Amino acid sequence: MGFWVKDKAFYKKMAAIAIPLALQNLINVGVGLLDTVMLGQLGEVAMSGSSLGNQIGFIYQIMNLGLTAGAGVLTSQYWGRKDPASIRKVMSMAYKISMTLATIFTILALTIPDTLMRFYTEEPQVIAEGARYLRVIAFTYWVSGFTMTSMSILRTVGTVKITLYMYIVSFFVNVFFNYCLIFGHFGFPAMGIVGAAIATVIARIVECAIIVVYVFHIDKKICFQVRDLFQKIDRSILGIYMRYGAPVLCNEMLWSIGSTMLSVIMGHMGSSFVAANSICQVIFQCTSVINQGVGQAAGVMAGNTIGEGKYKRARNQSLTLFVLSIGFGIVSSLVMFAIRTPVIDLYKVTEDTRVIAFAIMDMMCILVIFQAISSINMFGTLRGGGDSKYVLFFDVTSMWFFSVPLGWLAGLVFKWPVWLVYLCLRSGDF
Numbered sequence: 433m434g435f436w437v438k439d440k441a442f443y444k445k446m447a448a449i450a451i452p453l454a455l456q457n458l459i460n461v462g463v464g465l466l467d468t469v470m471l472g473q474l475g476e477v478a479m480s481g482s483s484l485g486n487q488i489g490f491i492y493q494i495m496n497l498g499l500t501a502g503a504g505v506l507t508s509q510y511w512g513r514k515d516p517a518s519i520r521k522v523m524s525m526a527y528k529i530s531m532t533l534a535t536i537f538t539i540l541a542l543t544i545p546d547t548l549m550r551f552y553t554e555e556p557q558v559i560a561e562g563a564r565y566l567r568v569i570a571f572t573y574w575v576s577g578f579t580m581t582s583m584s585i586l587r588t589v590g591t592v593k594i595t596l597y598m599y600i601v602s603f604f605v606n607v608f609f610n611y612c613l614i615f616g617h618f619g620f621p622a623m624g625i626v627g628a629a630i631a632t633v634i635a636r637i638v639e640c641a642i643i644v645v646y647v648f649h650i651d652k653k654i655c656f657q658v659r660d661l662f663q664k665i666d667r668s669i670l671g672i673y674m675r676y677g678a679p680v681l682c683n684e685m686l687w688s689i690g691s692t693m694l695s696v697i698m699g700h701m702g703s704s705f706v707a708a709n710s711i712c713q714v715i716f717q718c719t720s721v722i723n724q725g726v727g728q729a730a731g732v733m734a735g736n737t738i739g740e741g742k743y744k745r746a747r748n749q750s751l752t753l754f755v756l757s758i759g760f761g762i763v764s765s766l767v768m769f770a771i772r773t774p775v776i777d778l779y780k781v782t783e784d785t786r787v788i789a790f791a792i793m794d795m796m797c798i799l800v801i802f803q804a805i806s807s808i809n810m811f812g813t814l815r816g817g818g819d820s821k822y823v824l825f826f827d828v829t830s831m832w833f834f835s836v837p838l839g840w841l842a843g844l845v846f847k848w849p850v851w852l853v854y855l856c857l858r859s860g861d862f
Contacts, residue, residue: 437752446729452592454725459599461717463606463635468710470614471628472779478625479781480703481561483710484552485545485629487695489569489576491688492537496530496577498684500584501731501811502677505818506669508588508732511653512739519585519654521666522673526581528665534577541570552692553699553706561625568629575640582643588732589653598642606635676818683824690831694857697843705850707781708788715775716796719768720803723760726753727807731816738817750813754805761804769797791851795858802861830860 437443471479503526510518540548545563553559583595609631616622623630647656698705730753737746772793776786810823839857842848848856 436755437748442733442749442752446726446733449587449590449592449729449732450722450725452596452725453587453728454721456592456596456599457721457724458718459596459603461714461721463603466607466610467628467632468714469778470610471625472707472711472781474614474624476703476707476781476785477555477557477561479710480553480555480558480699480706481549482565482625482628483706484549484558484695484699485562485565485569487552487692488537488541488548488566489573491692492533492573493576493580494684494688494691495533495681496580497584498681499529499533499677500526500581501684501815502673502680502820503581504584504588504731505676505680505735505816505820506673507585508735508816509739509818511589512736516654518669519589520656520660521663521669523581523585523654523656524660524663525665525670525673526585527578527661530577530581531574534573538570538573541566541573545570552696553703555703558699558703558706565625565629568626569632571633572636575636579636579640579643582647585654586647586651587728588735590732591651591653594643594646594650598639601642602635602639605638606631609634676820679820679824680815683820683827686828687831690828690836693836694839697839697857701843701853704782704785704788708785708792709854711776711779711781711785711789712792712796715768715772715793716800718775719764719771720800720807723757723764723800723804723807726756726760727812730808730812734813734816735818746817750809750817753813754809757805757808758801760808761801764800764804765797768793768800772797788850791849792854795851795854799858799861806861833860834862835860 467482468479471482503522506522507519510516510522545566546559548566549559549562552562579598586592586594610628612618612620613623613627613631614625615627620627647654648658695706698709730750733749734746737749772790776789776793779786779789781789806827810827814820815823835857838859839853842856843853
């Protein structure tokens with residue numbers, strides 16, 4: 433067995449999956465960039481309120497991603513065996529669990545938004561703005577859950593272009609209604625942070641409508657029908673899913689709670705830190721899209737290859753991807769360093785926030801290399817190949833034994849400099 437994959441078909445397949453996924457991630461990040469830039473014109477309170485208000489949805493999305501990633505391990509292997517009937521059973525089960533989860537989060541966001549916001553910050557103005565945002569954005573959880581579950585499973589059978597087209601349409605819808613509803617253009621009322629939330633709701637409904645039409649009327653691979661939504665859960669498939677999917681779901685749940693704790697630490701350090709982190713996260717996501725795309729492609733390819741029973745080929749591919757992940761990380765770091773100043777300058781923020789943003793960006797330029805390695809090899813190859821317990825152990829322990837306790841000590845107890853606090857908050861990446 434050679435170390436480096438020389439088969440051109442491997443790279444063509446990886447590019448065919450990774451490039452559309454990277455582009456859709458880039459478009460999604462573009463929406464986030466414009467959201468923060470527009471809200472930044474209203475001041476740091478509005479930006480911080482929306483950032484912290486989105487944390488509830490972030491927990492739901494991460495848990496839902498864990499659910500669909502677990503289902504994706506099964507569907508990619510079933511696709512490798514050419515078994516669409518089993519894929520439909522997994523898909524039906526995933527929809528049921530996702531919608532149940534969405535209902536729980538929607539009820540919490542609508543009934544106790546102020547209580548949820550107080551968990552993240554003590555600043556009354558940020559709590560008020562965040563609660564206003566949360567009451568509206570809660571209506572996206574149901575439609576987002578259906579869309580995310582569909583996209584994740586479609587990806588495992590090699591269908592990726594529809595999500596790219598969907599995000600292109602969503603991008604323009606979101607930008608248009610953001611412009612109209614935040615500032616009050618074209619006869620619309622100026623609604624500020626609530627306008628941003630309404631624009632997001634409209635965009636998510638459009639996304640869901642597009643994916644519904646594709647899944648039920650256009651797709652010819654899985655052939656999922658409305659009646660499949662009501663079929664009983666197959667106990668044998670549920671047992672297999674629990675073996676592969678439960679560690680993934682547990683992984684994402686514990687990680688998302690840990691990530692929320694990091695947001696709590698930042699929130700209690702003040703709105704300037706939260707606003708600066710919001711800006712930097714957009715830059716980080718923008719320069720990491722190719723890493724995420726390759727990681728998602730690696731998961732699909734590992735699952736498909738193992739489903740075909742070609743274990744040696746899967747190992748050979750994983751070694752090649754490991755080397756490539758280091759290269760992608762270095763390129764991302766260089767791009768991030770090059771664009772950080774012009775992007776930060778887009779925002780209307782105080783000098784204090786600007787200084788914090790640059791301090792965070794310095795650390796991100798280093799951290800992105802490690803993030804690329806983990807995205808492609810842990811969340812891609814290992815999880816896609818079914819080794820979700822290993823990923824669970826290292827992802828959760830790095831978060832709860834390093835990032836959370838060190839971040840809490842550095843930020844709230846010792847009150848160290850910003851760059852060192854951020855390094856401690858992200859120490860789990862190392």
